[in-house]
Amino acid sequence: MSKAHFPEKPSKRSTAERVSLAVSAFVVLALVALIVFNRYNKGDKPASISAVAEIEQLREVRSQFYLPVEVTNNGNRTAEAVKIAGTVGGETRDFEISFLDGEEKARGTLVFTQDPRAQLKLEVISFREP
Amino acid sequence: MTKTHFPPGWRRESHEYLRGLSGAFLLGIPLLYTMEMWWIGKYLTIAHQLSLLGFALVINYALASVGGFRRSKAIFGSLEEALDATAIGAIGATVVLACLNRISWHEPFGSNLGLILLQTVPLSIGASVSNILFARTENGDEDENFSHQHQRAKRSTVWQRTLTDVGATIAGAVIIGFSIAPTEEVPMLANELGWLHEVAIVAITLVLTYAIVFASGFDPQGEMQDHGIFQHPISETTISYIIALGLSFVMLMLFDQISLDDPLGSIASQVLVLGLPAAIGGAAGRVAI
Numbered sequence: 001m002s003k004a005h006f007p008e009k010p011s012k013r014s015t016a017e018r019v020s021l022a023v024s025a026f027v028v029l030a031l032v033a034l035i036v037f038n039r040y041n042k043g044d045k046p047a048s049i050s051a052v053a054e055i056e057q058l059r060e061v062r063s064q065f066y067l068p069v070e071v072t073n074n075g076n077r078t079a080e081a082v083k084i085a086g087t088v089g090g091e092t093r094d095f096e097i098s099f100l101d102g103e104e105k106a107r108g109t110l111v112f113t114q115d116p117r118a119q120l121k122l123e124v125i126s127f128r129e130p
Numbered sequence: 131m132t133k134t135h136f137p138p139g140w141r142r143e144s145h146e147y148l149r150g151l152s153g154a155f156l157l158g159i160p161l162l163y164t165m166e167m168w169w170i171g172k173y174l175t176i177a178h179q180l181s182l183l184g185f186a187l188v189i190n191y192a193l194a195s196v197g198g199f200r201r202s203k204a205i206f207g208s209l210e211e212a213l214d215a216t217a218i219g220a221i222g223a224t225v226v227l228a229c230l231n232r233i234s235w236h237e238p239f240g241s242n243l244g245l246i247l248l249q250t251v252p253l254s255i256g257a258s259v260s261n262i263l264f265a266r267t268e269n270g271d272e273d274e275n276f277s278h279q280h281q282r283a284k285r286s287t288v289w290q291r292t293l294t295d296v297g298a299t300i301a302g303a304v305i306i307g308f309s310i311a312p313t314e315e316v317p318m319l320a321n322e323l324g325w326l327h328e329v330a331i332v333a334i335t336l337v338l339t340y341a342i343v344f345a346s347g348f349d350p351q352g353e354m355q356d357h358g359i360f361q362h363p364i365s366e367t368t369i370s371y372i373i374a375l376g377l378s379f380v381m382l383m384l385f386d387q388i389s390l391d392d393p394l395g396s397i398a399s400q401v402l403v404l405g406l407p408a409a410i411g412g413a414a415g416r417v418a419i
Contacts (some may be wrong), residue, residue: 015139019145020214023211024210024213024214027220027221028217028220032183035176036242038176038243042240073404077173078172080169101172101173101237104238
């Protein structure tokens, strides 16, 4: 429907219109400021991934050992398809995290049939740069 | 619609913003439920982010010239409306993404910002085409569409009007919900919700559907109060939401997303997640009749 069907607004702006325009302009300017702030605050380091086993939260259920792993992207750029693998006595388990933004942390869980406290080897296998 | 005690200028302004917000969600809700949008938002560069904001402003300026969400234009009206629409998109995206647990304090700031900016574009476009999406009416008497609907409303009985509204709710909810129900996004979102998010989703769904039907000025019948149980704004909003939730359950069952053997909490979360777009579709359906 065209706007011509509606009564014309008085040409002078009301207080409500002035306030709402000021709020809208503030929101848009704030977005620009946040983008620029984030760029200079964040940096531009390439992704670098670390994985730490949370041994204290290990739990055993029906002879299976559930080991939570915290994965951190210590860089600033996003990593995609981050693969983490853990090996305990020849038994290798892995999981993948779809996206890990710069400085973001995520958790996954590896499930072993042997107690991983004895000889766990945790590795970051690969990731893609989107 | 309950008449507020605000001065006319403020009431008109709040109605126009609610109209913009309603259009934003009618058009933008499917993209809020698209996982690629969540992922792309995570790795946008500063150039991409600024380009998105610039694109939103330019496209909203163009759309404001032919549609917009305000009833008439002042000097520089299209420019102002483009700013307003972009702000509505940004605020709407922030609120709903927070309710859906897509952004939070635990996520990196840049990731949240990218996600909000990306969703601002479709939502602001929705705000800018509000007047095109639905025929607008104000105080009805001079509006042909209003007169037609008013006459029709007067002729029909309470039960006929109730049945029409129920049918329109079902049609709208199914049209929007059916395209989202089979996607992976529904269980993904549901699995990551806490109880606070679920409460927030219920609240935002009720507020948005109320706004679309009764506060945005889209629906000429939204002004009329004496149409029986279903037609009272609060009861209509609540009953329509229950219908949308029921349909969400059915659609999720049809697409094998849930089964009766699943934990009740998991079923409830998925139904609530799909209930938001379905209820918005239902509200759109009631406005469209």
